[in-house]
Amino acid sequence: MPKADKEPHGLIGLSMPLPLESPASWLTRAALSQGETVAALLAHLNLSRIRDFDLAIASEAGRKVMAHCGLSEQFALATKIFGRLKGLGNTGANLLLATREGRPRARYCPHCLLAQRESYFEIHCRFVPWRFCPLHHCLLEDACPHCRHPVVLPFDMVLAGAKNSGVGYLSQCQSCAGALTAAQAVALDSLRLSDWDRTLLKNGRATLAALRDGVVCIDDQVATPLSNLKRLARMGALPMRADQLTADAARQTLAARAASERRPRSQGGTHIFLFGSKYLGKSGIGEEPSHGRSS
Numbered sequence: 001m002p003k004a005d006k007e008p009h010g011l012i013g014l015s016m017p018l019p020l021e022s023p024a025s026w027l028t029r030a031a032l033s034q035g036e037t038v039a040a041l042l043a044h045l046n047l048s049r050i051r052d053f054d055l056a057i058a059s060e061a062g063r064k065v066m067a068h069c070g071l072s073e074q075f076a077l078a079t080k081i082f083g084r085l086k087g088l089g090n091t092g093a094n095l096l097l098a099t100r101e102g103r104p105r106a107r108y109c110p111h112c113l114l115a116q117r118e119s120y121f122e123i124h125c126r127f128v129p130w131r132f133c134p135l136h137h138c139l140l141e142d143a144c145p146h147c148r149h150p151v152v153l154p155f156d157m158v159l160a161g162a163k164n165s166g167v168g169y170l171s172q173c174q175s176c177a178g179a180l181t182a183a184q185a186v187a188l189d190s191l192r193l194s195d196w197d198r199t200l201l202k203n204g205r206a207t208l209a210a211l212r213d214g215v216v217c218i219d220d221q222v223a224t225p226l227s228n229l230k231r232l233a234r235m236g237a238l239p240m241r242a243d244q245l246t247a248d249a250a251r252q253t254l255a256a257r258a259a260s261e262r263r264p265r266s267q268g269g270t271h272i273f274l275f276g277s278k279y280l281g282k283s284g285i286g287e288e289p290s291h292g293r294s295s
């Protein structure tokens with residue numbers, strides 16, 4: 001008779017987390033590596049009744065299980081970021097992408113998925129304000145280009161696809177099994193972005209730097225408490241709206257521009273402020289901060 005508090009036994013061939021991988025992305029791949037559903041793997045790890053595995057990683061139970069699996073180090077950054085997010089209460093919850101039904105979802109860069117040896121989703125793909133890929137200078141995609149299904153994480157790879165025959169890669173749509181990499185990415189250079197749009201894009205990226213560092217840096221100099229994210233979101237200084245700076249909206253704009261020859265009205269925004277951008281390197285959030293240094 002198993003004891004209720006018994007430790008889960010070790011798993012053979014469990015997928016290892018990839019660089020900056022989100023916990024929910026890893027869980028999805030890890031379940032496939034065991035030929036199991038996510039629910040079965042969570043039950044084995046004594047982590048059933050988890051609504052959002054990314055947030056659960058920062059809970060006491062999540063930390064214990066990761067330590068048991070020997071993955072604490074790999075998830076140290078995720079634990080820090082999602083832990084700080086939880087500390088922000090409702091503001092933090094609103095920074096995370098979710099479907100209308102409240103299921104955790106992610107955005108993706110088609111170029112990044114195509115370039116990866118093994119497809120996965122990075123931590124920042126979960127965040128509402130993170131709108132563009134700094135490596136490929138394109139807007140992130142919200143849905144499958146074939147069937148418009150969102151990327152909900154985690155999901156059962158063994159049961160995914162049109163006929164529940166399963167998918168082998170996270171670069172495949174969980175609903176139709178089509179290639180997410182087929183999405184025609186919208187290059188930032190193809191858009192007539194106002195200065196304010198560009199500031200919003202950079203502020204969205206800097207939001208992750210703030211969560212990583214535990215401070216909000218205004219104009220790359222003044223470090224203020226993380227709770228300032230709430231004020232910035234309320235002021236509209238973070239791209240929080242669902243219809244704002246999205247690939248689908250941009251495609252519509254480009255199509256309208258192509259259809260008519262009228263120039264769209266320029267918003268002519270002014271640069272109000274920008275925080276934290278200097279802290280972010282090409283790889284996104286994985287670099288050390290450079291407080292006090294000029295770029």
Ligand SMILES: [Zn+2]
Pocket residue numbers: 109110111112113133134135136137
């Ligand atoms: Zn990319």
Ligand SMILES: [Zn+2]
Pocket residue numbers: 144145146147148149173174175176177178
């Ligand atoms: Zn699809």
